[in-house]
Amino acid sequence: MKPILISVFCLFIFNGFSYAQNKKEWLEDIEYYKKTLEDKHINLYHTISKKEFNTEIKTLKHKLSTLNNFQIIVELMRITQKIGAGAGDGHTSVPLWNKELNKYPLELINLDGELKVVSITSKHQQCLGKTLKSINGIPVEEIYKKVSKLTPFTENNYSLMDRTCSYMVISEILKALHIITNTQNVEFTFIDEQGINMSIILKAYSKDALTKINYKKIKNTHSSIAVSKDEKNKNFWFTTLNNSKTVYINFNAYPLKDDITNFSKQIYNVIETNKSKHLIIDLRDNHGGDFFKGLILANYLNACNSINWQSNVYVLINRKTYSAAMVNAIQFKQILHAKLVGEPTGSNPNGYQDLGQFSLPNSKLLITYSKRKFRFQNINTNGLQPDVYIDLKWNSYKNNKDDVLNWVLKDIAKVEL
Known part of the structure; x- marks a missing residue:
């Protein structure tokens, strides 16, 4: 029994040390995040005040012991979006480009406030064209509101609609926001034009796994246009x-x-x-x-x-x-x-653009920021x-x-x- 007890005790000590070290690294990362944005951004405090930014940073540091790694990332996404207030500075963001993420195999589009399914696995093709009503029993309006406060590259309502639909299908984000607990078996409920509900269970997949899935899609092509079949020049x-x-x-x-x-x-x-x-x-x-x-x-x-x-x-x-x-x-x-x-x-035609980027030293989380301010027209428009x-x-x-x-x-x- 002694070797077992010692092993368990050592494991406990190791985990405790690892946990404490992780939080210390996050403190370093957050301080680096703040200082580097202040140094590199052309005008960091154009929308958020320095006082509000410092308060957000201080609050996040105090909350570290209650958050897991991805919840900390989500908090940084939220704070970073506030730099541009989700409007004037979409290039300052936490895009999650270098993070291994798992997504649910469907694509949504926001039309008149309804999230329509435009792509989904062949297995669930009966849901194609239907409106997403809830995830895990939580109304889609509530989820949309939470996710929309995190989305990167958001400058106006049009980018907000696009980005929110994209980030709503990332399982790590849904879990960090307490919308789901089990990422692998999540109930998605849809409603059709006759008002009939349909629920399915979806599993989240890695980026590579998603490419191997057969999808049914609503194609957005035109009969007069012969789409290029050259893979190199497909775009x-x-x-x-x-x-x-x-x-x-x-x-x-x-x-x-x-x-x-x-x-x-x-x-x-x-x-x-x-x-x-x-x-x-x-x-x-x-x-x-x-x-x-x-x-x-x-x-x-x-x-x-x-x-x-x-x-x-x-x-x-x-x-x-x-x-x-x-x-x-x-x-x-x-x-x-x-x-x-x-x-x-x-x-937006007028605003902060020209993307620069840096990575946090410990988590390697990628942060982007605006290097220039452009004005391409005489009036400001969304x-x-x-x-x-x-x-x-x-x-x-x-x-x-x-x-x-x-x-x-x-x-x-x-x-x-």
């Missing part, structure tokens, strides 16, 4: 429509500088060869990158003389048009005389406002009807008549 490609009179550019992500230069030359050659008249640049779902790369594209496009620069250049935007993509949308409007069509963007506002409607979305692109194609058709 940056172009095609022609209307007997090459129209060039459609899918700009979902930023490629390497050399790639965008070569790509821009190809588009220029196609436009010049076919004497194309109409230009559509689709910046929807582009989360950002380097807006100077977008200017390379604009430079080549501006040299195309056949385009109807007076009225037939369009840039498509939505709530998932962020950061550099939002900036390029403004620049394309200015340089290419483009008409902005769709939803307001998730990023999101870049489109010239033609087209709201995202569920009836169109579920039937794979792209109202934004349809409006543009009809507008082009008027010219061709």
Whole structure:
């Protein structure tokens, strides 16, 4: 019995030491977090006062003994969002990029306050298109309110809707907020358009495991657009429509500088060869990158003389048009005389941007911050406002009807008549 007792005693001592050491490391991390943000952020106290920030830090330090590791991370997410008040400084955040997270295999979209299922496992495809009502018996409105106070890269209501839907399916966040206790068997309850409830049990999966799951999705494509099958260029490609009179550019992500230069030359050659008249640049779902790369594209496009620069250049935007993509949308409007069509963007034209980052010394938690303040228009607006506002409607979305692109194609058709 003695060896067993000694082993248990040693284990107790080790765990106690490990626990105390962990809290000491968190104190170091929190102090480093505060000092580094003050040193590196262009203007840390533009929204939150220094007094309020110091109070938040002091309160978190006092609470450390009552929190587990991920609850501490969640508290840092909440405090960091308050730096921009969830509005003016989305680039200052705790994005969880370098953390091993587990997510539930479904994707949600917020339409008129209802969280609709747009992707889910094939096993539960009967829930596709239904509205999420509760998780673990807790009403979705309560969960949404809690998670929305943590989300990174939130600058306005449009980015808030997008980010909250994404972070609501992370099991570690739900557990830290006491919404769930068992991450592997959680009840999700949905309601259909007839008011009938349906509950299923979902398990959380790692990032790698999620890629191996078969999903049923509501596809968001357009019948006129031949989507690129090139895996390398799946987020940056172009095609022609209307007997090459129209060039459609899918700009979902930023490629390497050399790639965008070569790509821009190809588009220029196609436009010049076919004497194309109409230009559509689709910046929807582009989360950002380097807006100077977008200017390379604009430079080549501006040299195309056949385009109807007076009225037939369009840039498509939505709530998932962020950061550099939002900036390029403004620049394309200015340089290419483009008409902005769709939803307001998730990023604001005026505010703190240009992302920098650092890691906390012990936890290695990644923190991002704003290095610059940009002002791309004369008035402050919540999101870049489109010239033609087209709201995202569920009836169109579920039937794979792209109202934004349809409006543009009809507008082009008027010219061709």
